[in-house]
Amino acid sequence: MLAGSHSFVTARVLVIAAACGLALVGCGPAAPRLAPPVEPYVVVLGTAQDGGLPHLGCERECCRRAWREPGYRRLAASLLIADPSSGRRWLVDATPDIREQLERAREHPPTRRSEGPRPPLFDGVFLSHAHIGHYTGLVHVGREAYGADRLPVFASASLRRYLEHNGPWSLLVSAGHIQLVTLAEGQPVSLAPELELTPVSVPHRDEYSDTFGFIVRGPSRALLYVPDIDKWDRWERRLEDVLEEVDLALVDGTFFADGEVPGRAMSEIPHPFIEETLARLTALAPVERGKIVFTHLNHSNPAADAEGAAARRINAAGCRVAREGEILPL
Numbered sequence: 001m002l003a004g005s006h007s008f009v010t011a012r013v014l015v016i017a018a019a020c021g022l023a024l025v026g027c028g029p030a031a032p033r034l035a036p037p038v039e040p041y042v043v044v045l046g047t048a049q050d051g052g053l054p055h056l057g058c059e060r061e062c063c064r065r066a067w068r069e070p071g072y073r074r075l076a077a078s079l080l081i082a083d084p085s086s087g088r089r090w091l092v093d094a095t096p097d098i099r100e101q102l103e104r105a106r107e108h109p110p111t112r113r114s115e116g117p118r119p120p121l122f123d124g125v126f127l128s129h130a131h132i133g134h135y136t137g138l139v140h141v142g143r144e145a146y147g148a149d150r151l152p153v154f155a156s157a158s159l160r161r162y163l164e165h166n167g168p169w170s171l172l173v174s175a176g177h178i179q180l181v182t183l184a185e186g187q188p189v190s191l192a193p194e195l196e197l198t199p200v201s202v203p204h205r206d207e208y209s210d211t212f213g214f215i216v217r218g219p220s221r222a223l224l225y226v227p228d229i230d231k232w233d234r235w236e237r238r239l240e241d242v243l244e245e246v247d248l249a250l251v252d253g254t255f256f257a258d259g260e261v262p263g264r265a266m267s268e269i270p271h272p273f274i275e276e277t278l279a280r281l282t283a284l285a286p287v288e289r290g291k292i293v294f295t296h297l298n299h300s301n302p303a304a305d306a307e308g309a310a311a312r313r314i315n316a317a318g319c320r321v322a323r324e325g326e327i328l329p330l
């Protein structure tokens with residue numbers, strides 16, 4: 001036991017150390033198992049745009065290489081929020097890769113108790129919006145697959161209406177596999193005594209629902225999560241102001257630059273190009289720029305190659321690209 005180590009810094013180190021320890025378990029008989037983490041944390045379960053990497057039908061090198069070399073693959077963007085003190089955990093967005101992501105979440109938090117033949121998969125699922133990468137993973141909690149029992153699913157009022165009135169989602173509701181809870185802009189949801197999640201409205205193509213980003217606040221740190229937004233200047237908040245309120249910002253890094261998707265008008269699929277975000281933030285202090293972590297990368301995005309020139313440009317600007325499986329202490 002590490003009794004008496006109660007400072008945030010120490011606790012944060014423990015989280016990281018324990019996470020590393022978990023990663024080591026299974027690597028061999030000598031792998032040390034460190035003390036369990038004590039503070040809540042986020043696990044990055046996926047960092048790709050909705051279609052994943054490799055992407056359906058892509059014959060270009062971005063995806064051919066990912067089929068050849070699994071290290072280049074990325075799952076659709078998703079987070080796990082884990083709270084070791086209560087043993088609870090929450091999923092942020094249910095992606096088409098949910099099966100693999102649940103497996104990645106297996107040990108988080110290490111204090112989790114799973115009893116009975118079909119224990120709850122999560123203590124709740126927060127949905128950002130109704131594009132395929134963010135909610136269609138719910139197909140796996142119905143009768144044909146896991147058969148969840150009243151899994152709490154948090155969604156905006158419009159997304160809730162969409163799920164309640166359109167199959168196959170409506171059957172999940174009527175058969176009691178999911179239990180919908182309405183999220184409201186700016187209204188925090190308490191997850192644990194020092195852990196809360198606040199939805200923030202963001203402008204994004206709203207064919208079926210509006211879109212939320214999320215701010216997750218733990219005892220030591222706050223994290224902004226905005227995987228999809230049309231453009232920063234269409235947001236009613238200033239990115240710079242929101243950055244001041246948080247310690248880390250996982251933001252829309254779908255495309256690196258204009259012209260990246262041949263044969264498609266990029267104005268129909270608006271996102272802030274990473275180049276635009278970097279240019280916008282150049283005047284900020286390095287400590288503010290250092291909060292920016294790009295996620296939700298399209299398969300075409302050259303920054304998906306962690307060793308490539310695009311990733312180096314991002315790093316030179318003081319920002320970085322999210323890594324699959326990384327642990328972010330709260």
Ligand SMILES: [Zn+2]
Nearest residue numbers: 050131133228
């Ligand atoms: Zn998306």
Ligand SMILES: [Zn+2]
Nearest residue numbers: 058062063299
């Ligand atoms: Zn591709």
Ligand SMILES: [Zn+2]
Nearest residue numbers: 129131204228
């Ligand atoms: Zn979207």
